[in-house]
Amino acid sequence: MDHQDLLAERFELHRTRLNSVAYRMLGSLSEAEDAVQEAWLRLTRTDDASIDDLAAWLTTVVGRICLDMLRSRTSRREDPLLPERLPDPVVTAEPVGPEQQAELADTVGYAMLVVLQQLAPAERLAFVLHDMFAVPFEEIAPVVERSVAATRQLASRGRRRVKDSSVEPDPDPVAQRRAVDAFLSAARGGDADALLSMLAPDLELRNDDGVHPLRVIRGADRVTRQAIGFHRAFGPIEAVPVLVNGAAGILDMTGGKPRALTSYTISGGTVRHFDIISDPERLAALLPADLSA
Structure with missing residues (x-):
């Protein structure tokens, strides 16, 4: 197995997590796949020997790609003719088997996705990466081009808005x-x-x-x-x-x-x-x- 195949194998170990990050950021299943694919392409153009923690590197790269996509999307919405959309749903037939139950356990609630759409792009990134995926603020700050303290404030504002707007659904x-x-x-x-x-x-x-x-x-x-x-x-x-x-x-x-x-x-x-x-x-x-x- 050559180096490229080994790199692809290592990347696949992180794909599920990266898709989860991108889906929460973008609310679009197809755009999430595009963001993860772009992260793979950037990895192939990088000296991976210089990457100490591949999971952390890939997560922040996907975050940066999603941030750029959100900012571009927000800019396009200045066109009043462009319709707003609800996030893409993850739809499953009932009843579900054990394998599907395991997959759904990692799925963010649809109401939460709707609330996340209402956050500014940088707030959304700081909140999603830190609160949902435990990425340290020190690693998020360079992505949003803010100080660590300012990045904490972004996540805090996002957290307050989520708390004020979201509803905890009945678990049963x-x-x-x-x-x-x-x-x-x-x-x-x-x-x-x-x-x-x-x-x-x-x-x-x-x-x-x-x-x-x-x-x-x-x-x-x-x-x-x-x-x-x-x-x-x-x-x-x-x-x-x-x-x-x-x-x-x-x-x-x-x-x-x-x-x-x-x-x-x-x-x-x-x-x-x-x-x-x-x-x-x-x-x-x-x-x-x-x-x-």
Whole structure:
């Protein structure tokens, strides 16, 4: 085995961790893969004998690549015609086997990804690398081109925003599924009182149709009217239970094609967030083969 093959073998040992870093940073599965591939290319152009800790080197390189991608993305969003998007989901059919359970254990919650999108690029990098992957501030500081003290402040600001905006979901998947099924049943039956009883007063519904800017509906009353009106207008949907980043979700397969994917954040037995991707083309590209048709 030549040196390049040995280097590739060493790199593969770290790929899963690097993909996790990039996915949390970018919220895009394809861009995360691109960032990790770019890290490999940079490694091949570097004298690896000078690298003391390959895992740390690769993590900071992926972080730097993701930071550049986020800054470029933010710059493009100055175009008001560019639609905002929800992060890419990791969708799994139910039930899951032991191997899939192990994979999902390392998956960041979808609600957390949505919150991370709201951080400034440097805040996001400092928070993700330090709080999620235990990278020392001394190694993050050169990436964000700040002092160590300033980098600590970036992570602290990100941490506060995450704490203020995020919701800790109920850990029991059975309880999550029970709450989702109850919501769907009440919506189908037009039972407004039942819906209001299971929705948090300040909940948000976010809908990404891939065409328009992200639509956000706030408040239990408005979401209740929306849900009942939808089912009255379109009738019952073919709701396939799925896991979205490890939490209970629903895939609308009415007509035999994926029409919408809904991720539910259930906390304290009530629905706190709905995140809906209703772009069929995007769903077809993201869903695993056993769910896409």
